[in-house]
Amino acid sequence: MQTPDTSILQKLKRLKPKDLDRQFQRFHDEVFAYTDCLTCANCCKTTSPIFRPADIERLAKHLRMKPSELIEQYLAIDEDGDYVLRTAPCPFLDADNYCTVYAHRPTACREYPHTDRKRMHQILDLTTRNAAVCPAVAQIVEKIAAHYGS
Numbered sequence: 001m002q003t004p005d006t007s008i009l010q011k012l013k014r015l016k017p018k019d020l021d022r023q024f025q026r027f028h029d030e031v032f033a034y035t036d037c038l039t040c041a042n043c044c045k046t047t048s049p050i051f052r053p054a055d056i057e058r059l060a061k062h063l064r065m066k067p068s069e070l071i072e073q074y075l076a077i078d079e080d081g082d083y084v085l086r087t088a089p090c091p092f093l094d095a096d097n098y099c100t101v102y103a104h105r106p107t108a109c110r111e112y113p114h115t116d117r118k119r120m121h122q123i124l125d126l127t128t129r130n131a132a133v134c135p136a137v138a139q140i141v142e143k144i145a146a147h148y149g150s
Helices: 007-015 020-032 042-046 053-062 067-074 107-111 120-131 135-148
Strands: 075-077 083-085
Touching: 007 120, 007 135, 020 120, 020 135, 053 067, 053 107, 067 075, 120 135
Parallel strands: none
Antiparallel strands: 075 083
C-alpha cells in the first residue's frame, strides 16, 4: 500500500473548514460501502489500540480473568502512559482476520479508523498516522485532498 500525500491534512488542521466533518463522513461512507476490512486487518496486525480501564474490565470479564491477569499477560504501558498490546499482531486476531473478542473489543477498535467523527480537525494527526496503516483511510485522504484541492 502506498501512503497518500497527507500534507493537505496539516493545511486543513489550520484552516478548520466548516464542512470538514461532513466531507469526511461522506467519503468514509463511500469508501466503506465497498471495503471489506477482513481482507486486510492491517490495523490489527501492526498497531495496538489504547486500552482504557473499562476496556480492560470488559475484556477480562469475557476471558474469565482478573484485570491484573489480562494486563500481565497481554498489555504493556507505552511512552504516553497508556495500556497497549504487548505484541503485534493482536493476540485476539485469528487466521481469517476475525477478532475472537469482537463483542468485547476496546473502544479504540470499535471506533477505528476514526474517519467518521465530529471535530475531525482535532484528530488529523491521528488520521495521518492511520493513512499509513489503513488502505481505506488512505483512500479517504485522497478524496479529501481532491475535494479541497491539495
